[in-house]
Amino acid sequence: MKNRIFILFAILFLALTAVKAPPVQAREKSAKEKPLPELNFGVLTTEASDNLSILWTPFLEDMGNMTGMKVNAYFSADYSGLIEAMRFGRIEASWFSNKSGLEAVRRSNGEVFAKATYPDGAPGYYSVLLVPTDSPYKTLDDILKCDKTIDFGMGDPNSTSGTLFPMAYIFAPRGIVPTECFKNVTNATHEANGYAVANKLVDVATNNTTNLKRLGRTQPDILSRLRVLWKSPLIQTDPIVWRKDLDLEVKEKLLYFFMTYGRRADSPAELLRQRKILAELDFGAFLPASDAHLDPIIRLEIIRDMAQVRNDFSLKEPDREAKLAELRQKLKSIGASEAEIVKAEGVDAQARKSSRSHAMAIPWKRMAFTLSIGFVAFGLFFWSSAARGAGPIKPIRDRVFDSAVWAIFLSLLIWAYVAAEIYKTPDLINNADKMGEYAAGFVNLDWKEGWLYLQQMSVTIQIALWGTFLSILFAIPFGLLSSRNVAPAPVVFFMRRIMDAFRSINELVVGTMFVVTVGLGPFAGVMALAVHTTGVLAKLFSEAVEAMDPGPVEGVRATGGRRIHEVIWGVIPQVAPLWTSYALYRFETNTRSATILGLIGAGGIGQLLFEQIRSFQYGKTAVILIIIVVAVTMVDMLSQVLRKRLM
Amino acid sequence: MNQKSNRQVPDANAPALEVQKTSVSFGKFKALDRIDFKVMPGEMVALIGASGSGKSTLLRTIDGLQQADAGSGRLEVFGRKLQRDGRLAKGLRYRRRDIGFIFQSFNLVGRLNLFSNVLIGCLGRIKTWRGIFGIFPDEDKVRAMAALERVGVAEFAGRRASKLSGGQKQRAAIARALVQRAKMVLADEPIASLDPVSARKVMELLQELNERDGLTVVVSLHQVDYAMRYCQRVVALKAGKIVFDGPAKDLDRKTLIKVYGEEYEDAFWTAEAAE
Numbered sequence: 001m002k003n004r005i006f007i008l009f010a011i012l013f014l015a016l017t018a019v020k021a022p023p024v025q026a027r028e029k030s031a032k033e034k035p036l037p038e039l040n041f042g043v044l045t046t047e048a049s050d051n052l053s054i055l056w057t058p059f060l061e062d063m064g065n066m067t068g069m070k071v072n073a074y075f076s077a078d079y080s081g082l083i084e085a086m087r088f089g090r091i092e093a094s095w096f097s098n099k100s101g102l103e104a105v106r107r108s109n110g111e112v113f114a115k116a117t118y119p120d121g122a123p124g125y126y127s128v129l130l131v132p133t134d135s136p137y138k139t140l141d142d143i144l145k146c147d148k149t150i151d152f153g154m155g156d157p158n159s160t161s162g163t164l165f166p167m168a169y170i171f172a173p174r175g176i177v178p179t180e181c182f183k184n185v186t187n188a189t190h191e192a193n194g195y196a197v198a199n200k201l202v203d204v205a206t207n208n209t210t211n212l213k214r215l216g217r218t219q220p221d222i223l224s225r226l227r228v229l230w231k232s233p234l235i236q237t238d239p240i241v242w243r244k245d246l247d248l249e250v251k252e253k254l255l256y257f258f259m260t261y262g263r264r265a266d267s268p269a270e271l272l273r274q275r276k277i278l279a280e281l282d283f284g285a286f287l288p289a290s291d292a293h294l295d296p297i298i299r300l301e302i303i304r305d306m307a308q309v310r311n312d313f314s315l316k317e318p319d320r321e322a323k324l325a326e327l328r329q330k331l332k333s334i335g336a337s338e339a340e341i342v343k344a345e346g347v348d349a350q351a352r353k354s355s356r357s358h359a360m361a362i363p364w365k366r367m368a369f370t371l372s373i374g375f376v377a378f379g380l381f382f383w384s385s386a387a388r389g390a391g392p393i394k395p396i397r398d399r400v401f402d403s404a405v406w407a408i409f410l411s412l413l414i415w416a417y418v419a420a421e422i423y424k425t426p427d428l429i430n431n432a433d434k435m436g437e438y439a440a441g442f443v444n445l446d447w448k449e450g451w452l453y454l455q456q457m458s459v460t461i462q463i464a465l466w467g468t469f470l471s472i473l474f475a476i477p478f479g480l481l482s483s484r485n486v487a488p489a490p491v492v493f494f495m496r497r498i499m500d501a502f503r504s505i506n507e508l509v510v511g512t513m514f515v516v517t518v519g520l521g522p523f524a525g526v527m528a529l530a531v532h533t534t535g536v537l538a539k540l541f542s543e544a545v546e547a548m549d550p551g552p553v554e555g556v557r558a559t560g561g562r563r564i565h566e567v568i569w570g571v572i573p574q575v576a577p578l579w580t581s582y583a584l585y586r587f588e589t590n591t592r593s594a595t596i597l598g599l600i601g602a603g604g605i606g607q608l609l610f611e612q613i614r615s616f617q618y619g620k621t622a623v624i625l626i627i628i629v630v631a632v633t634m635v636d637m638l639s640q641v642l643r644k645r646l647m
Numbered sequence: 648m649n650q651k652s653n654r655q656v657p658d659a660n661a662p663a664l665e666v667q668k669t670s671v672s673f674g675k676f677k678a679l680d681r682i683d684f685k686v687m688p689g690e691m692v693a694l695i696g697a698s699g700s701g702k703s704t705l706l707r708t709i710d711g712l713q714q715a716d717a718g719s720g721r722l723e724v725f726g727r728k729l730q731r732d733g734r735l736a737k738g739l740r741y742r743r744r745d746i747g748f749i750f751q752s753f754n755l756v757g758r759l760n761l762f763s764n765v766l767i768g769c770l771g772r773i774k775t776w777r778g779i780f781g782i783f784p785d786e787d788k789v790r791a792m793a794a795l796e797r798v799g800v801a802e803f804a805g806r807r808a809s810k811l812s813g814g815q816k817q818r819a820a821i822a823r824a825l826v827q828r829a830k831m832v833l834a835d836e837p838i839a840s841l842d843p844v845s846a847r848k849v850m851e852l853l854q855e856l857n858e859r860d861g862l863t864v865v866v867s868l869h870q871v872d873y874a875m876r877y878c879q880r881v882v883a884l885k886a887g888k889i890v891f892d893g894p895a896k897d898l899d900r901k902t903l904i905k906v907y908g909e910e911y912e913d914a915f916w917t918a919e920a921a922e
Contacts (some may be wrong), residue, residue: 555754556819558710559827560744560771565778569767573758 031229037250039069040519042085042094045077045611054449054613062261067253074520075284077610078600079158081515083108086243090519093242093254099160101239102294102301113251114240114258116412117284126209127232129170133225135204140170140230142205146181153176153186153193153205161208162190168300172307191613199434208235210282212336213633218617219441239293240286253456258286288293296336366418374411381406386632390560441618445626453605453624457631460604462633463522463597464590466530472583474534479541480567495538507593511600525602529590537586545571584639591635595628601610638639661726663831663863664709669720669730670887671704671713679705681720682888688725688830691857691873693895694867696884697907702867703751706833709865710748711739723847725830731839739850740836747824747862749834749853753816757809761800761819764808765791768826787826790897794822798852814845821852834866836874851878871903 041060045052053075064071074091076082079100085091087108095116096104104110117123130144137143145149157161171178178185187200193205194215209231216223240258242251262278262285265271278284307313349394381403387393417423479485482495512530518524553570561569598606605628613622666684671678678701686692694702700897707838709711709722709729717733725745728736736742747768755764769787770778783791795801798818803811817837824832834853839848854877855861868874873882875895879903883891883906891902 066707259719549750551750551754554712554757555748555750555756555823556770557766558712558743558748558750558754559768559823560742561767561778562712562740562770562775564775569756569759569780569782573756576758585883 026037037069037092037247038072039063039067039250039254040072040074040091042074042076042082042091042096042194042520044082044094044096044100045075045081045607053607054452055280059281062274062277065259066257066261067250069250069253075607076515076600077607078512079156079522081105081512081600084512084516085520086110086241088516089243092246092250093240095238096241097158097160097238098236098294100158100299101162101241102297103158104241105291105294109244110241111244112239112289112291113255114239115289115293116237116240117287118237119279119282119284121284124234124236125161127165127169127235128207128209128212128228129166129204129230130194130207130226131204131229132197132200135227136227137229138203143229144174144176144181145171146176148181148183150182150204151186151202152178152182152420153188153202154195155190155193155206155630156187159190161232161235162193162206163187164297164300164304165235166206168304169232170230171449172304174308175307193225195222195438198222199431199438201431204229236293236296238637239289255288259288261286261551298334299331302327302334306331306352311629324509325351356578366415370415372412374407374412377410378403385402387645442622442625445621445623446617446619449620450623450627453608455625456608457627459522460594460598460606461591463525463602463604464529464587464594467526467586467594468533468583468590470526471533471537471586474530475541476538476579478534478538480545480571482538483542483545485548485550486567486571496542497534502531503539504535505532506531508600511597511602515600520600520602522603524600525594525597525604528597528602529593530602532593533586533590537582540582541575541579544575546583547635548574581643584643588632588636588639589633662686662723663690663725664865665721666705666709666721667720667722669708669722670716671708671719671888672700672716673755676702677887679715679763680713681888682887684889686863689861690880691854691864691878691879691882692866692882693719694865694882694884695869695871695906696867700884700906701887702884703835704887706835706865706867707807708750710743710746710833711735728870740771745830745842747821747829747832749820749824749832749837749866750815751836751839753808753813755816755818755819755823755919757806758807760805760807761795761811761815761822762791762804764819765794765826767824768794768823771827779812791822791826795819797825798822799848813841813846816842817845817849818852822848823855825856829862831865833866836869837865839869846873853877854869871898 035563040260041063043052043056053073056073056075058071060071063069074082074085074094076085079097082091082094082096083100083103084107084462086094086104094104094110101110101112105112118125129140131137143152157163158545170176171181172173184202186196188205190211192278193202194207194211196202197205197207212223212226240256246254262271262274265274305322309320309327312320317325341405373413382399385394385399385403478495478499482492482499484492487495507528510531511524514524514527518527521592548571552574553566556566556570594602594604595606598604598608605624609621609624609628612618612624651719655886662685664686666682668681668683669679670681671679678699680701682701682705684705694705696702704713708715709724711729713721714735715730715733719733720730721728721732722730724742727742729739729742730736752842755761756767759767761783766783768791770784773784773787792801795804798821800811800815800818800822801817803815808816811819820837821832830898834855837853838849841849850866853866857864864878866876866878875898878895881891881893881895882889882896883902885906890905891898
């Protein structure tokens, strides 16, 4: 028997070495060189073309081959995730947008070394404000009346064209704070904003010309329902950023690659191939650049800040002057001309005329209304709970308490009515046809990449599996320590507050935190799920423990066992079925949650899902959704069968 | 009764159990009111009294499952301190090993089989890590099977405790006390939720432990006739105070009225046994 195992291991070992050992020639060569250096390259997937991860793959492969490095790709739909990943050295170089690139330079020790161009040689793109074609608003002044009647769709806070340009060129110079000017200001992706305007769900929204071009290709009917109300000055193309402290040798290789790719190749065919890859990414050849590439953005920020200082009525006059002088100095230091500075100040002087109160208005009327409804409801409940005819009389204290609970519940509903926008309910019916039209896009199923989706779905399930498993490991001790009948009161209080914190922080936020330590990818997702689920399971576990029969625990105690024995022999056998059931239930939930984690680049099916939605590929989106629904249902059914057996 | 002389007495001079001036209160309610109580090794004592008279509280306090009021009395088992001035003694669990406790509701772990439930009895004696991982010494496994055999439920050793009848469960609980190698058994209304046949079987087992193995037994009972039939000594409690302590045969009508009030006959399984 032992012999057989030995032989098995020997074969396995030989097989492994055969795979691992490079051919003799290659081995000699690599002996002289250092081991293959790795390069982690980040790609921002917010403002990009369809199927980003697929389109970038050949480019990144070429990068690996031509630089002789092992290039690992990190895709993230989240600006801050990518910036933090660079800051903590999880990625060495990345493609950014202008605004996020600036943050990377500021926060993450980054440096611009190249910039993209467009295939047609266009020097940049433009930020735009979109309105529906038949909108009554024709000019900027039409929408800047600030009578709180307009719903405005802003971009991601870190977006250049979606937020920074509109703020710097429209709102800041006029001293307008969007949230005070409009009825509603929402933050969304360019794609969502475009769709919202076309369907008149918002009156005005920001966008950019790159995205409109893409929209024209994939959804021309949507584009035909949009009108450009305002167009910004030119926004430069996107920068490519590396970490300043990158090895000089690596920098040289990387720079050489970017400067020659699509320009020089061994054969015309190869050159054509490279150019085709670039064109797919909506790129022309790259140009050299430095941090100065970002100066226009910095200039915009300063001008915006100056306007804000001027219009800040809480500032005293000397403080304002000091701050302005400082900003003016900053503006000069990055090479702005006098004329530009004068212009910036001129706009501000104009804006100061409009003096508005910045104090928060307290909605006294609504509060009074809610309170009075509450009192009336209390009276009614109290009156109706009085005993009539035969039967026991309810004590007055119980009646007061019950009525108060119901009245408070009713008041809370009324209080939340406005904030939750329940008054919009009729829109559901009025706009049902639009919903149908939107859904129609999902009918043309596109199964071309079905196999890839299935693979990614399994990645998602694997993320959920480990996330849940780790959370169970932690939830067992934490759950026991937050049970009143097991742990002392101070420990219970302390543990419960920690678990509350675990539970209340959304998986997406936790995931972003873990990006810093483990980089973008599935493991960050696993950790995000693990932390959140530990909080949930610990609470559920402790509730099960508190509801158990104390008898068996006393039985164990009476034999002279230790506390740990009481837990293992008295507590755990009792709660095991319920615990397992909860854990399985959380596994189902986590399979669903894991799809969302694609948003922060945690991999899996979610990442593909959001890419497809962003690029209006509804046929593919539908296929992904079908796969998710089927997979989640299967996980559900499986765990239900298991749970039934346990009970 | 026919007591045997060759008893294994741990310390012949020390009482098996000594309770001095011990009080237990639940809020304002005094469950035990400065109880003085002594049991010699090898005795079999019945505790009787109406519901709420303090029988259970007394037994639970002896085993340290219930803490006595702060500053009240002292409590010793086989000459070793369990509680003093309302504080549990250090190393209480080593004292508990000597005391087997039989509960009215059996307190077995329902999802474990009878064998594991009985093995739990040796947790106090074996190494902690063995208890944690459930790696019990072979010797204890043999003892556990022998104990199940002795109480007559060996055939159900592999059955989950929750699947068995009350009588079978209570006999397994006694087997657990056997594996524990207890020197004293405290039984808290062990037959209150059993049918008459099972009840008699359990009481006979307790009597056998007392007579054959020389264990000290203190058993609280609702039924006075059981107390009189199986125990030499009866202690009656009323409102947390001992109102009678003496041989079972001295328990007369007057005393029983004092203990239970005029409806004392309800405390009998067979009404005529009171006469």
